[in-house]
Amino acid sequence: MRRPRPWSPEAGYRAWIILPALFMLAFFVIPLGRVLFTSLSPADGIGLGAYQALFRDAVFSIVLLETLRIALMVTLGCLVLAYPVAYVVAELRGRWQRLALAMILLPFWTSAVIRSYAWLVIFQRQGPFNQVLLGLGVIDRPLRPLNSGLALDVGMLHIMLPFMLLPLLSAMWRIDRRLLLAASVLGAPPWRQFVHVYLRLSLPGVAAGCALVFITSLGFYITPALLGGSGTMMVSQLIYQQASRLLNWPLASASGSVLLILTSVLFVLYQRIGQPRTARRARPPVAGDVAEGRA
């Protein structure tokens, strides 16, 4: 005779996980598996043919490096712009803080497509960007920011900025301001309070923001398509070309897989080294650690 398993809160709710799990399976795992499978089965049978073809042609490597470069620039740009802003917003109180947050989030709620188009207009040959610079006499011939990559960097920076700001803010909000007082009375002048305490304690936010911005930037499609001009191409555009124009699905799948693997590796790296040691070591040792050889 089977005894009914005793009910426990965990067991009771665990069953419901099956719903999102099914959803993920149907709309994420299976399609992804198909992409991987397609990448491994070019016309001449199962194998790494598509990957070989991908790296034989210099175009993919060039586009991949360009994509990494753009993602890195955007990440650094976001960090430089967002850190001081987050610092100020974290210091604000009450109504002013809510106002500042609304101003950060407002563009966040506007579609990236619309914002990319807006930048397209601004950076036109006859657009406000050139007119202002010409009017100020900074330049005497219109620049072509759409072809130089400037428009793309600015556009992506604008779209990604909140993704950097919000993790920074959440880390900064968690910093106990009394620690700065403690540092000051222990002999730290303001700049050393910042370097030794504030900056260090905000690093988890920096790591999270950088990971989020960098990884998201790798997969940008619309913005480079609109603002990249003829000079720049990112991996997602290349994939689109391979799939829709060349109709070479194995090649497109291989490109996508390379991007996915790269992203996963970066994410694992972030998980391993991006976490501050407080998060990793602060946990008191538990019995399981010994069994797993972690103690």
Next chain:
Amino acid sequence: MSGATEGASLRYVAVAKRYGPLTALHPVDLSIASGEFFAMIGPSGSGKTTLLGITAGFVTPSQGQVLVNGRDIVGEPPHRRAVGMVFQNYSLFPHMTVAENVGFPLRMRRVKRAEIAARVQAALAMVRMGQMGDRLPAQLSGGQQQRVALARAAVYRPALLLMDEPLGALDKNLREEMQDEIRRLQRELGATVVYVTHDQQEAATLADRVAILRNGRVEQVGPPHEIYEMPANRFVASFLGEANLLPLEATQGERARTAGGLELAVATSDAASGPEPTLCLRPENVRLGEAAAGLGNAWTATVLEAVHIAGSIRYRLQLPGGTVLLARAPARIGDPVWQAGATVVAGWRPADAVILLA
């Protein structure tokens, strides 16, 4: 660590703090001697933390001077004041190990690396945390964190140590253990200590002198036993220990009448010219049974309640006319115990009660 520092002398001259129309601290004048353990106690909002903040440099006073060894430090930022401080929440840096935390003030003073290591080890040994240098604060218990905070405040041998309710977050047993630790540390260091707390027992245990603050004013300063025996007013009397406070309606010579209608014998009523003269009688000075017979004041009272608290019995008594009196008697084996409802003679010597002016 060997060799005590010369503790700094500290003087507040008319130090006050106002926030707009709000006065957090009325002008305060206090002198604290070199090497003294000085406690400031008072309820929240009494201004004790403000005064400590002014001393540390977190709060700029609206007026007045803070003289350390005779030199005014009001204009100096905290990092140049060379005071040590222990915070209520310990304020250990969570991203640094115990050793890095304790070494922080030395690093800020650009002490050489090898010397830092040696002094950190000595400071940790002093608070019995010598083996814990590699831990992070989050891996320590509250008491251990407070020991580290003490070591961090003491490692650069400041002549003045400020403590802001350092034991407030600990449970009672640990608190008593840490009190001994702090006292020992202070003697070893020789530093002057200003200790803020709202726990009068803690202040009485630790401090050479105590200042009692209320609503931004210093109500009384003195050694704990002196304040206990001769409180300046009703607030001080009831804040420091338990007290029976009987408002007096009329006094003449060595006689007085309470608002409750009791005719009392008092030591002297010369002092009873204040606005609201009150008789202050500590519960342990009320004698019961045979011991009360023949004292200057003695009444037959009804026991309302008798509670046994660790070594003594606390009685609530009702005197004729309805006056309720607290009495405390040691709970010695064999001594008579009166239960609720019983009648007992309660009395005290006139000299055992003090008349307060306000």
